[in-house]
Amino acid sequence: MTRGVWGWITTVDHKRIGILYGVTAFVFLLVGGFEAALIRLQLARPDGAVVSAGTYNELFTMHGTTMVFLAVMPLNAAFFNYIVPLMLGARDVAFPRLNALSYWIFLFGSLFLNASFFVNAAPNAGWFGYANLTAKQFSPGANIDFWVISLQLLGVSSLIAGFNFIVTILNMRAPGMTFMRMPVFVWMTLVTQFLIVLAFPVITVGLILLLFDRFFGTNFYNPGAGGNPLLWQHLFWLFGHPEVYILILPAMGIVSEVLPTFARKPLFGYPVVVYSGMLIGLFGFGVWSHHMFTVGLGAVVDSAFAVGTMLIGIPTGVKIFNWIATLWGGRIRLTTALWFALGFIAMFLMGGLSGIMHAAPPVDMQQQDSYFVVAHLHYVLVGGSLFGIFAGLYYWWPKMTGRMLSERAGRWNFWLMFVGFNVTFFPMHFLGLLGMPRRIYTYAGGLGWDLWNLVSTVGVFILALGILVFIGNAVASLRSAAPAPADPWDGRTLEWAVSSPPPEYNFRNIPTVHHRDELWALKAGRAPVEAAPPPPREIHLPPPSFYPIVVAAGVVLAATGALTHLALVVAGALVVVFGAYRWAFEYRSSLGGGLRPPSDASPRGLRGQSPRSSGPR
């Protein structure tokens, strides 16, 4: 393994890329959290003057965009990268270099978005960027340009990762791992990737139209020239609602791994949980207009989307009952990971219930754009996604770092976050019902909102303290904690069959799978213990490559050019073309030298070269 910084820059190892995703996303989680804290400070008292109205607009826009695209999605991606190949019994993803490209574009896109702060032009039209607030006429600065272009970059990154993981999961399962033996986390990852590859092109088009409006003077969203701003809303939410499931399904997968392990029972109703996940993904494409009940699409349309939205409650409810039934009668070990999973179930349930409330158009029309919606979405995305991610962090930390986290600090971490989260967001239900609108930078006293706003702001600091405990716990663990055994939790899935952290090649011999909970079956003697085949004489791993970062640099150079000078766009495009060609021919030219290409670069059929890798499984 190439060491040092160069090793990280050229790495194509899914585990290293997973760590890169995790660390980067955690930093952006802190950035987004800091923006949220400023928002709450501003709103703590009536007539707040912590930030100006303009800055406030930038803060809530960047908070939303950061948390969705730079924190929660890539935190999920960190687990996809690190854990999914291990769970599948594979040595890497299907296209290791594309995987690196996804990360570098994500990193550069994130930096590009946040660079807007330094030129005093942070995006300020909301994470939803409604037309025609984003028109050149109303937003003449570069703020929206930064937003449009970085969202395109992040979309490209997600799409590339989507293709990669679809192929990885469908095509790189260990022998014997039928679809119905795949861990639920792998299943939910698969559904998420399908949502990504089908939903992101839609917002890509929406953003292209906006880009043309702003750069080339078209009138797609200009009502003055016959354009319809509602087109943006449709395109945005046709992406935006599946995006909600892109954020939550991985957390559902994580929880479906954590609960059975610590209840010491197989997941209750595994097939139903899997099918429910698929149904949620499918229905997710047919409900986008519930974000648009107040635009006046008509009673028939509203009713159809209301029914569709409520239907999603069914597979979601099925999952919740299955999780509870998994715990029922189990021999429960209350680890921090399980606490977070339990917190996930309770908080996500509350977010789901308030969601069912505004699935009804008449109710929604009262709650639209009020703090009630803010409460709802944070119960789903923080109480749901983020708690799920923390469950995953505590569950897989030993595997990823080779060190144990302190359970004692973990308990503090969980309870501080749980209490802080509820103190912050539960009062927002009241605020919303009392009529406090979203996205106002201040409010007059005496409207009945003073107390709950103050309480909510206090809650943020408890929540932040919880995150701080996590950071302390993580640092202490990396510095001085006991080395983690391969299987600290008595795990069920293949990642616990290898050392912590796993060797670079993951598995000396690719395992053969006989059971859904393969490792449990092996440990209980229910799976045939095969005579270990002789270890392979050599294990091929994809060699490092720096073309991914070259291509990503070209992409971001072109993006920078879009805001500055055409010459940079051309230069960036040339770098992309150069990088792409060197990439495509990286292994073709070295074939004579005995180095065999990795699977994604193989120009020739390589079947039958290795006794273990031949033929369909």
Add this chain to the structure above:
Amino acid sequence: MTTPHEAVIGSTGLDHRKMGVWAFLGSECMFFGSLIATYLVYKGRSPSGPTPHEILNIPLTSISTFVLLMSSLLMVLALAAVQRGDALGARLWLFGTPFFGMIFLGFQVYEFATFVREGLTLQVNLFGASFFVLTGFHGAHVSVGVVWLLTLWTLALRNRLTRADALIVEIAGLYWHFVDIVWIVIFTLVYLIQ
């Protein structure tokens, strides 16, 4: 260090790259679907001309459509030639396919230039904006395909495209046929059904 760590052929019996391209094309369906939907939503909504009736030249575009469809035929011949190891056929058809693609692009450049001369621009009305963005992105896809196929052609010229490489030609073909099919939809919805 010489054995591949994974077979290229995966658990489903499909090659990774082929499956990846299928996933990509599925995604592209949503991309072009959104662009086409935008065009249809804005059809007839332009407050002022030029209108499709005044501008679109169906006979001319029928010819370029025919050329593009024929390029798909050549693509089939190219793949067949590579698969049976026919070097001459591979060189011939791997050039013919992108050559026909370039003829199509030439027609598109001529069409765009004529439309601009006749007063249809990106800015003038919604028809212009949605027409140019939709057909322009399709043209960009054709251009990428042309470059891709010409790259394969140069490999064939240098005898570096053997029978074992049929798969990478097949993958380029999948993309090329997809782009053709998208054009059939665009030609029908934009030109024929006005």
